[in-house]
Amino acid sequence: MDVSIRPSVLRGKLSVPASKSCAHRSIICAALADGVSHLSGVTMSKDIEATIGAMTALGAKFTVDGGDITVVGSGGRKAEKCVIDCNESGSTLRFIIPIAAALGSDTEFRGRGRLPQRPIDIFIRELGKNGVAFDYHNTMPFNVSGGLKSGIFEIEGDVSSQFITGLLFALPLLEGDSEIVLTSHLESRPYVDITIDTLRRFGVFAEETDRGFRIKGGQSYSPHDERIEGDYSQAAFFCVANALGSQVELGNLNENSVQGDKKILEIIRDMCYNGSIGHYRADCSDIPDLVPILAVLGAFGSGDSVIYNAKRLRIKESDRLQTTAAMLNALGGNVEITDDGLIIHPTGAMHGGTVDSFGDHRIVMAAAIAATRIDGEVVITGAEAAEKSYPAFFDDYNMLGGKANVIILE
Secondary structure, three states: OOOOOEEOOOEEEEEOOOOOHHHHHHHHHHHHHOOEEEEEEEOOOHHHHHHHHHHOOOOOEEEOOOEEEEOOOOOOOOOEEEEEEOOHHHHHHHHHHHHHHHOOOOOEOOOOOHHOOOOHHHHHHHHHOOOEEOOOOOOOEEEEEEEOOOEEEOOOOOOOOHHHHHHHHHHHHOOOOOEEEEEEOOOHHHHHHHHHHHHOOOOOOOEEEEEEEOOOOOOOOOOOOOOEEEOOHHHHHHHHHHOOEEEEEEEOOOOOOHHHHHHHHHHHHHEOOOOOEOOOEEOOOOHHHHHHHHHHHHHOOOOOOOEEOHHHHOOOOOHHHHHHHHHHHOOOOOOEEEOOOEEEEEEOOOOEEEEOOOHHHHHHHHHHHHHOOOEEEEEEEHHHHHHHHHOOOOHHHHOOOOOOEEEOOO
């Protein structure tokens, strides 16, 4: 699907979609509980559907009614041999591998897009030391078998917090106590905070130590009812639109959220004043998902903006350093790629052009926000990629006065 966008000012009220990060975690905890949980306000997407499918394969039962989900948990009981399709969801893959191993399931994992190339070597090494066997040949599908045993897991903290979250879900289910030892600085720490906060609400606890986390075995997940809070990573697109001149009132956001992407509010507050946009230096080690839309913001600034500590973006749905630069440069921007980030040089004038989505949902949405301020038509090819996390993005965009139209290809 290709989308053509003309410049416009977005105005109105928007209820921000539920946090995908929070929804993944609550769905998994509810699925491992012994009893019935009710989750409301969930925004369905391909990634969330993948996690529901994974936990269904591992023994939970789900009834989905719009944004309301009733979950009959498996109680952490041993799972049968199963096949799990992660689609393109890295969160689903890395969260579920250790859970399936803890439940003793012989599992085949499938995926598509760039997911088969995203690394899982940390799990192969560390789970392999603790009773788990991998039949893995650097792609998907692959198979995981054996039963995970408690122990010490040495995990690099600067590759992906998803490995740590996966273990935090799985290790409480084991008989013995375990420890996660971080062998490097923990990046994307807020995502681990979301995990620990969610575990606590479902009756499971992890103790932070001076070198990582200690997890007691023999814990049980308890059923819990909750509403999923709004997603600051999705709100960030409209926050930047506002900084560029739009007037969107955002609802469904938790002011006390532990979501790291809430930092977008601070960045905008610090660089935008008296109706003008300044520039920034942003350490994105904890907020990698903000990089594409932060780059858009910087492109309209009054001086060079710098994004650093973002090297891990090279292994997302696309190489987001390359694709973010390509998106803005195609529209008249001047973005320089560094070893671990981007330097955005404002050009003073952005024009229309064609942007390749590279199959990346965040590139699509960032380009659409840039289009609100560009003098000319912006065409986004492969715009259906937005459905990965925000299926209603263009519906909401047009509802707010955006001018996005699907191009019918003969």
